[in-house]
Amino acid sequence: TMKWGPSILLIAIDAAFAIGNILLKTIVGEGFNRLVFMTYRQLVAAIFLSPLAFFLERRGQPRITLKLWFKLFMSAALGATATQYLFLIGIEYTSATFACAFLNMVPVVTFMMALPLGQEVVNVKRRSGLYKVVGAMVCLGGALLLALYKGTPLLRYPNPNPHPLKMKGKWVLGSLALLAGTVGWSSWFLLQTTVGKIYPYQYSSTAIMSTFSAVQSAIICLSTDPSSSIWLPKRKSDIFIVLYTGMIGSGLCFVGMSWCVKKRGPVFTAAFSPLVQIMAAAYEIPVLREQLHLGSVLGSGVVICGLYLLLWGKHEDMMTNQEP
Template identity: 30%
Template sequence: MKPSSLHNVYLRFKPLLLMVLAQLSYTFLYFITEASFNHGMNPHVYVTYRHIVAGIAMFPFAYFLERKIRPKLTLALFLEIFVLSLVGVTLTLNMYFASLRYTSPTFVASVVNTVAAVTFVIAVVLRLETLDLRNARGMAKVLGTLVSLAGVTIMTVYKGPAARNPGHPPIHIQRNNIIQEQWLKGSFLTIASSITWSAMYIMQAITLKRYPAQLSLTTWMCFLGAAQSAVFTVIVARKPADWRIGLNIDLWSTIYGVSWRIRQDLYCD
């Protein structure tokens, strides 16, 4: 095959390749984060640190790339972004990462795939999405939503036998009987985070119409979400040791989470 033909094939399948790479990086995020939590890192401290660093890293991009399109920030708009951060960062991610302590990366990844379906349901209820059952596209949306929600329900109420790995994995995740018994608690946390995550997408779409600067909005959400999460963490985790982080998997998981968030925002932009 000629080089020009290979280049054409690459351009044709580039969106699909990027989607696959994004999902692979997302999958690795689950495993390295859970390994960090099992190492002793507090999930709420992780969310706080991750968004502090992400906000600092995003600030230069937001400031220079959007200085001509960034509208004036009014008090009403700031309060709207504050609520968006509360829903999209503080509530969603604290429940989301806390659920990893009680379930598994496989379960969390499966449930998160229902965010699109839940977003569709909320949009239909709020009349932001038109549902037409008379054409194939409308029927496909409904069928996909039902299948997705049914799969999550089955995974929540039924947990099969553990699969043993005969080798030695690079990231070792320890579990004990207490955590296994709290599977249902983790399932509810994951589902609740998916619902708030879906609500955040709808709220963000509305906010972007009044504040059409995506990187700046993301930076504000990172800083506000970090502040909100820090307040919550101080309330629920009063041990000063929880805030310490060393040159170990806790630091690497935080850096990877920040880099993944930045790649996601820059790519979406």
Template identity: 30%
Template sequence: MEMEGRAGGSLPFVGMIMVVLVQASSMVVAKMAMSDGLNKYTLAFYCNALSSLVLLPCPFIISRRSGSCPPLTFTVLRKIFLLALVGSASQICGYAGIDYSSPVLGTAMMNLIPAFTFILAVISRMEKVNWKSSSSQAKLVGTVASILGALVITVYKGPTVLRSPSLPSFVHPRHLVSLLSRQLNWVLGGFLLAAEAFLLSLWFIMQAFILKDYPVVLNIMFYLMFFATIFSGLLSIIMVREPQSWTLKLDVGLIAILYSSLVAGVFRVTLCTWCLKKTGPVFVSMFKPLGIVFAVGLGFIFLGEKLHLGSLIGAAVIAMGFYAVMWGKSREEEKIIEDSGGADGSLASSSQKIPLLQSKSLSA
């Protein structure tokens, strides 16, 4: 029994390592595909379309097996439509940001999500702030530190700390290099990735409101991906003029589409949700900065990327800000437990009242 308990306790730890590794590797695979010529708009369209096909049976299965499933009203469908619009915008910003910069910067910028979500939660009155409490002060300091770290890693590149001996053959200069310098590309990518983090934070807040009216996650995900397929398809038709950009070949582009939609999408979100259910949101969120380590290693091996001092300094500042926000959140949950006198009920009410960490980890 003791051995089984230890094994069961270690499974969420292994699961979250896999979640973060898949997230970082998906950015590297997408970068490889775009460097090999795959258009970012068609990449988003094909990923959304394949995810929609995978999730297509969910509404039929859930409606048959669950008689208590609430009806999908036009109001809820309209909210999901807007949610898909925001999600599609964040997806395009993410692919463009990685295309112009690197997966290392992408994983670093994802640590801005708790800070942006905290700000939006305060504005929308989902998060109550007591400026005299240490937990609120920690979240405020962590938010400011995360934003400052993002500015450092975007504006200041610094000297090279780690250099790859050779550049892989599939990585070649893109068309934007002829128009802008590499430094401007890096800055542009940083701001696009910061925009992605902000839009994802807004996406989490909107998702929380939708879940109150329609708490059927898989159904929401299917309609979300369906609308996202329409948005990305229309955008691809407008932005992509070359017919060859729509052609799929047996190359790294096809691998990126399959990996991003199936492994980085369906598998990663499902595994992260299971870990969240087993351990809680604080445990899940603590693994987020580990993605920088994976992105550095994978980018160094597969992309021949250089590691700069600015990336290290900025990532360290963002990570400290991230953990400050997480610490403040965990202190709030502990206080709720102490005030209510019971762990189970308070944790449930905490996740319902303050969905900050839960929303973030579900899409991490």
């Protein structure tokens, strides 16, 4: 039924994202240039989506105004270029599971940014409003716990890292990059709400966004490292990862999320993000032997509790139809 459509779709999207994040960890770990990877990934998405956009959405398309071009350009800069770059730094310096834990904050940051913009309404006198506010606060507490408290390792693996102090600095830098990426990602959800209203063509807008992002990434890459050798993939698996993350991760997942934002709003869509972490951890910990720290478990737990309080509030709002 239509009622469950967005939820089922978002669970599928999160599974695809979790696989993508694990693949990303392998590619950045090998030293494949981040910006080169992003350029290829977005280019693949643009090439993959353009024919779909043409066949599925060419009827009744309005002329794209300068203002809309600008919004799509900003949407690409926020949702694809900046967020992805920061996320890749974060994933490289920490772990895929830890990086996904920051994604759990996206719904709360989205919610807090949506308030002053009037995209989200809170009435504290009502139970639903209270749930939303308390949920947001709990979530933020969990996020701080994640970033500041690493805690004891929970799994008995031989210690692969002989320089714990050097790693600590990287962990902090990775956390900061992830924090900035979270804000960028949340901004994308809100901007997408306005883009979706003026231009409700998901395939076309994602194709345009991917093209912009590929150009942005390429320009930044060429200005920081003009050598041509970095543009060659190192392994056959790199080509597969670029194709998968481009077609599925940047292509279909963004189309699906844009549709869900249109159907259910930005906070609902963002609220499914924690599933990515759980799915990534389920693979990463046993298979890639990634260490799990107490701080990550506690922080993630608190974040998810806060998130579901926030969602409960949203749900009550929907039941009483007080939603804008």
